[in-house]
Amino acid sequence: MVNVILDGHINDVNLKKAGFERVWLDKQLHEQGFNNAKEIFLGMADTVKKTLQLYPMEVKKQSTDPFE
Numbered sequence: 001m002v003n004v005i006l007d008g009h010i011n012d013v014n015l016k017k018a019g020f021e022r023v024w025l026d027k028q029l030h031e032q033g034f035n036n037a038k039e040i041f042l043g044m045a046d047t048v049k050k051t052l053q054l055y056p057m058e059v060k061k062q063s064t065d066p067f068e
Helices: 012-017 020-033
Strands: 003-004 041-044 050-058
Touching: 003 012, 012 020, 012 050, 020 041
Parallel strands: none
Antiparallel strands: 003 041, 041 050
């Protein structure tokens, strides 16, 4: 597994070392329901299975309840 996205930013060096291109990455993102890498906290490419495991950003809503 190779880290290709971290905190919404694509690591082009790791992507290339893993043998993938941005076109492949964009296709994988769209197939999994994401518009772009900015929505992803962590993206790990499996070089053997040729798959992408994605962990999306979790946006926590601000609560106005001081006891929450």
